[in-house]
Amino acid sequence: MSVTSVAEVVAQIGPPDAGAARKALERLDRLTKPPGSLGRLEELSVKLAGIFGSERPRLRDKTVIVAAGDHGVVAQGVTAYPQEVTAQMVANILAGGAAVSVMARQAGVRLVVVDAGVAGEVAAHPELRLASSGKGTADITQGPAMSRAQAQECVLAGVALASEAAEAGADLIGVGDMGIGNTTASSAIVAAVTGVTPEKTTGRGAGRSNVELDAKIEVVSRALAVNRPDPGDALDVLAKVGGFEIGLLAGVILGGAAARRAVVLDGFITAAAALIACGLAPAAGDYCFASHRSVERGHRVALRWLRLRPLLSLRMRLGEGTGAVLAMGLLDAAAACLREMATFEEAAVSGRGE
């Protein structure tokens, strides 16, 4: 799919197949297990049936798209690591040494790494995808992060990458982030969209002390006061207080939903991206799975707004798509049970003595 406007991709996102979901629900109770005993895996399998339009969904390949970008707000001293780490970690992910590289390799997940707007020099690598909308965003305490045109540009870049992954056979599309400073932008997005105060959407990120946290909350509050993003206009929120990688990931979510693929969110930053995506197209949420709940404070706020319940709660706070990759195994298992388990009749197993 090649689209030239955000409205075009939004128009392509339809509802999941309710008939297939209903058939899946009926099938679940004929399978050789006590009704409901697979717990949340049953709910996952029904959602997958709706997305893929089959009561016996087959999941082919898995891909995680990791977008990197830098944030001008690091000038406000909100981060524990220097900005150069974004570019260094992109190289590390590509070289196979980052957590997401290791996990994806282990789990048979294809890894796509994108420069969505890194400030520093990213070492050339044959696998690196270039979709940069700028050398890092502007400082959101001084004005908007980016122009509205740039916001559209990074979203459309994400749509294109999701379409490409879907066409290459990916049925599960995970999203992951890398960007020093991006928890600050995400806290601002979550506060802007949900109306919850920055105190409740801002966490430590990779930082440490309470003093630093208070300063970070103040930075987020200032960014919102200076920019006054319009909560009813997701592109405005993205342009005013977002980030290039966040916009690109919002586009991946939209593109995945338009292609009728299952989109697996990661942690806090990808939840902020999902708020942007669902602000543009509420139906996109029907294609999203929340892989885990991180310890980052605003993640819970964002997931509640998205009405998504996380599958894992392992006190992770790394990003990169690590949670998304971990949860893909659970989605695989859910689909496989629905697809391959025998019914009571097929297996000649007695039902309940009613």
Place this chain on the structure above:
Amino acid sequence: MSVTSVAEVVAQIGPPDAGAARKALERLDRLTKPPGSLGRLEELSVKLAGIFGSERPRLRDKTVIVAAGDHGVVAQGVTAYPQEVTAQMVANILAGGAAVSVMARQAGVRLVVVDAGVAGEVAAHPELRLASSGKGTADITQGPAMSRAQAQECVLAGVALASEAAEAGADLIGVGDMGIGNTTASSAIVAAVTGVTPEKTTGRGAGRSNVELDAKIEVVSRALAVNRPDPGDALDVLAKVGGFEIGLLAGVILGGAAARRAVVLDGFITAAAALIACGLAPAAGDYCFASHRSVERGHRVALRWLRLRPLLSLRMRLGEGTGAVLAMGLLDAAAACLREMATFEEAAVSGRGE
């Protein structure tokens, strides 16, 4: 390992390698991620390092041992399904149609199915392992489930199966159960070992109404009153109110620990087996991982006693080893990160600006 007494296998269980665990802990903080950001995966990886005696543990094969047995207590009307389902489900598991069959296939986990004491006729199958200690236990409301000699026999059968799996290359050994009536026996074991009342150790199993639950609690109370199991003597608890498959799985746990392998528990029944195993050899718990918390009431009580925190909480209540298979992917990921991630130095990534 071929052992002829429970005392012999208990004597072979040593502590994990504290030096390797300490080195793993140090290595974790040199890896390219904020300290602690992999959350509980870090704790898992350190435990695996201790078990396998390496700061970079390599996990080879994965096996789940599913033991089936019947329970005389079904005569008291505690179950929703007829007893014949145990034998039918053994056939279904072997034929590949049960949930654990599907999940194990999907996740590349070898499945070993054992008749530990099924009452009905189990259809012959080349893959079925026979280690039956009787055609189902006796009704625990009337007297002991089995003799002390039978209790030793089923534990030793489990030890042998674990040793065999370990010798065949299994580094992760999961345990799973199948047995109509075995939540009743497990509730009695958990109450006997922990001293918690049957009201708090007894759940619905595959049953339905509150009336049935009250009757089941009464049955568990009666079994304890009639048998008076000695909480200080785990073999006595097993013989008085246990089950053949529970004893066999306790043996798998002991055998896995003796072979220095990681043992992955499943739900409530395998937690009861772990209480027996750890009653015999407290150090066995150092080799155990709690895969998930089921909705079965007493599971929480048992895990607290075992001091194990479950990794998943997906409202499952199926048994068969399904939770164990699901969690193996998380253990794989934890070990892989510790083993394969680059250090800050190797990747030339800048550390925190201190």
